[in-house]
Amino acid sequence: MSANPPAQRDIVRRPDARAKVTGKAVYAADLIRSSMLFASIVESPHPFARVRHVDAADARAMDGVEAVLTAADIPGRNQIGVIQKDQPAIVSDWVRHPGDCVALVAADSPDLAHRAAQAVRVDYEVLEPQLDTLKNLERNHPLIHPERDQRDNLCSRHKIRRGDMEAGWREADVVVEADLETGAQEHMYLEPMACLVTPEPDGRLRVEGSMQCPYYVQAAVASVTGLPFSKVRVIQGTTGGGFGGKEDTPSEFFSRCALLAQAVDRPVKLFLDREQDVRLTSKRHPTRMHYRVGAKQDGTLTAIEARIVGDAGAYATLTPVVMYRSTVHACGPYRVPNACVDTFGVYTNRVPSGAFRGFGAPQACFGIETMMDRVATALQLDPCEVRLRNALRPGDEAVTSHALPSCDGLEDTIRVARERSGWSQNWHPPGAGSTGRYRDGMGMATIHYGNSLGSPGWYLDASGAHLQVNRDGSVALAIGHTELGQGVLTVLPLIVAQALGVTREHVTMRPVDTDNLPDCGPTVASRATIMSGNAILDAAGQLLDRLRPLGAKLLDGEEDELQIEEGKLYIRSDPENFMTWEELAEEAFLANVHLAAVGWWVAPPSTFDSETGVGTCYFQYAYATHVARVQVDTWTGKVRVEKFTCVHDVGRAIYPAGIEGQVEGGVSQGVGYALLEDLRENPSGHILTHNFSTYILPSAMEAVPDVETVCLEYPAPHGPLGVRSVGEPAIIPVASAVACAIANAIGLPVDRIPCTAERLRLAWRSAAGEGGEIEA
C-alpha cells in the first residue's frame, strides 16, 4: 500500500488531447456525407395521452421532405427497451411522457425537417399525467402501462432482509429517523446527442455517433430495422461526455435515425439541440427515502430500516438495475446486524430516469451518510469515529450477508481522510463553530462501490481485446469500450505496454467498431479498465506464448531467463546483449508466427437472492472517503465549498493524472448535485430548466479551489494489475459530504438535495425566526 499523491508521479499525456486542443477531433455533429438528410422527431406535447390518429399527409407533401414514418412503417420490431420490453421506438397507441416520439421526419435541411415535424397532425385523447411516485404506487391508480400483466405502476422492486429487526431496535440506545429527498440531475454533457446513419452499398447500415455503448445501439437498430446484427455496423465517434447519459439513450435516437436512413436509402443525420436533449433524454432518478437507524451508546449500529422510492419515468430503461445498486448500497460500507431495505422503481409520466454516474448509489449514499451523522449528533459523538466504529473489516459480513472481498483499504480511507483534511483540529459539533453571518462546517462521507455490473448484469459482464503486432513492432489494440473523456485511450495502452514489455508509444488504439470484436458489454459501471484490461492481459499472454520461445532462441538463452521490458528483450544474466522489440517482431513475421490474438475475460459470477437480499452482489468493490469543508452565508443561503479531501482505494494507480481528473470532475459534478442543479418542471411535468441559463452547473467561479486526491493501493482481487473502479466512486460521496458539512455548519438538518441557496435561506430563517439571520 502507498499513499503517494498522484501529482508526484510522471504525467502521461493523453493520445487524444492534441486533436481536441486544435479543434480537429471529429464529433458526430461534424460528420458530413453527400446527399445527407436530416432527421426530426414529432414529439408529443402531452405527458400522457392516447394517440387516436396521425395525419402526415401535409408533411409528406412538403417539397424536400423525403420520409415521414409512423409506427406502422417499422419493418422490424417496434421495441427498444434495454431490460424490459416496454418502450417503442415510435409510439403507436399511448404517449407516456412529454416529447414521446409519435413520428419521424427526414428532410433535406434541419430547418425543413423541423417544420415538417410540426406539420404532422396528431389527434390525442389527453389524459391526466401521473407524476407522484408515492400515489402511483397505490393500487387502483391509473396505469401508465396498461398493456402489462401487472395491475400497478411498479417498475422494479428489491429488498434485503437481515437479522431480527425487533432485536435491533431493542438493543439500540438511540433511534434516529428521517424522510429524505434527492432531486433529478441532468447530465449536461457538453456535446448534445448526435449520430449519422449511412446505408452502405453492401446493404449494411453504418451507424456513427456519440455514445457509450455501441453494442446496445447495434441491438436496438437491428431490432427496429429487422436486420441481423452482422448488417448493423456501429462505430463510436469522438464523444463529448456521457456520465451515463449516453448509455442506453443513444439506442432510442440512433435506432430512429436508422429507420429513416433505411426507408430513404440515404445517409441521415440526427442531432438534438440542447433543449431537446434536456427534454428528451434520461436523468438521475429522483428519490424519496425513509430511513430509521438504531445505535448503541458508543455508536455501534444495531438496525437500519431503509425505504427508497425512485421515479423511473415513463419507461423502465435501466431502472431495475439502478434500483438494485441503490438497494445493495443502501446501508453503506458498515456492519449492520439487522436490516430491512425496500426499494421501489415507479413509473410516472416523466421522461425516463436512467443511468447517471453512480447509478443509484449517490442517492443511497445521501440516505445512509446523513443518518450516520444524525446518529453521531444524537449520541454526541464525532461522526468520523462513528464511521470508523462501524466500517467493515476483512471477514465482516456486509448487509447482504457476505464478506466484501479485500476491504482492508476501507478503514484506511477514513483514517487518511481524517488526517489529510485536518478533521481532528477543525471539526466541531453541529452548529458549534463560528457564529455570525458566515458559518464553517465539515462533512464526511464514506462509500463502497460494487465494480462493474453485478449479479443482474452478469450475463453481459464479459469483454474482449484484439491485439495485433505488426512486423515493424507497432501494436494495434482494439477493444469494445468507448472513450468518453474518462481516459480509456490513455490507460489501456499503458496496460498493453506493461503486459507485452513494450512502451506506450508502440501502442495505437483502433476506433471502437462493432466489426472488431463480439459484444463486450456496455461502457458503464466504471468497468472499462477492469474488463478490457483483463482481456488485454489474456491477449498479451497468448502473444507472448508465441514470441518468447523465438526471443529466447534468437538470444541464445533459456525462455525462463528471458526478460522483455520497455521494448527490449534480453537474457537476465546478460542485459547488455539485448535485441529490440522491433527486431523480434520482424523475425517473428519472417517465421510466420501468428501475430494477433483475441483476449476474453469473463467477470466472476455474483449472486443476489430476490427475497432476502443475500448475495455477493459484485465481484469486487472500491472504497473511498471524502471530506468537504464549506462556508455557509446565512444571509443569502449560498454555500461556498472550500476544500475537498478525496481518499480512494484504487487498487493500483496506473494513470494517476487520469484518476485526479476523474476525482476533480466528480467533485464538481457532485457539488452541482448537492447545491445548484435543480431540475424544475411545470405542474404537468414539462421540464422548464432546459438550457444552461436555467439549469445551473458549477462554472469556473464555483470550482472548488482545493481538491486533494489521495490514492491508496490495496490490490483488488480481480482487477488487472490490482485495479479497482474510480470513475463513479469519484462522485458518489460528494453531495453527501457537502450536505453533512452544511448541517454541521448551521446545526440544522439537510433533508433534501439540491440544497439550493433559496431552500437553505428559507430553512435558516424559519429556524432562526424573522431577523434571526442578521445576528452578527
Added chain:
Amino acid sequence: MILVSFEVNGTAVRVEVEPQDTLLDVLRQSLGLLGSKEGCAEGECGACTVLLDGLPVTACLVLAAKVEGCSVTTIEGVASMWKGEEGALHPVQEAFIDVGAVQCGYCIPGMIVSAVSLLERDPSPDEKTLRQALAGNFCRCTGYNKIFEAVRRAANRMGGDL
C-alpha cells in the same frame, strides 16, 4: 441572401448568408471550420467561443451579417497567434495537453480561445481574473482545476509571472 466579407484566421473570405444565420453556422457550414462547437445555441455554454476583432464572443449569438469587415479567430487559428516554430501549438494548447486539462474535449476549443484572449489582455492574471475570464465556458468533466493550472503554466511560458 446577404454578401458578407470578413477575415477568418488571417484569410479574407466572402460568403452569402441568410439574415438569420449566425457566425457559428457560417464558420461550420459555409467555411468548414468545425472546431467551434455548438453546445447550447444561446450563448451560455461557451463551446463556440471565437475572437471577434480580438475579443471573445459566443459565435452562436453573433449574426453573420454583422461581421462585415471584422476579423475572426477560431480554434483553428489560435496556433498562428503565437510566434512559435512552424506547426507549433500555442503555449495554451501545449499546456492543456501537458497538465491533463482535456477530457471529453467538447468545451476545449472555446475554453482555449477564452484563455488565449485572457492572456493577451492580462499576461499574469490573478486567481479571480482567471476564474472570471473562464466563467462563460462550462466544462462538465474536469472540475476546472486542471484548466486553471494549464492557463497558469501557459502564462509562465509566455513570459507573464502568474
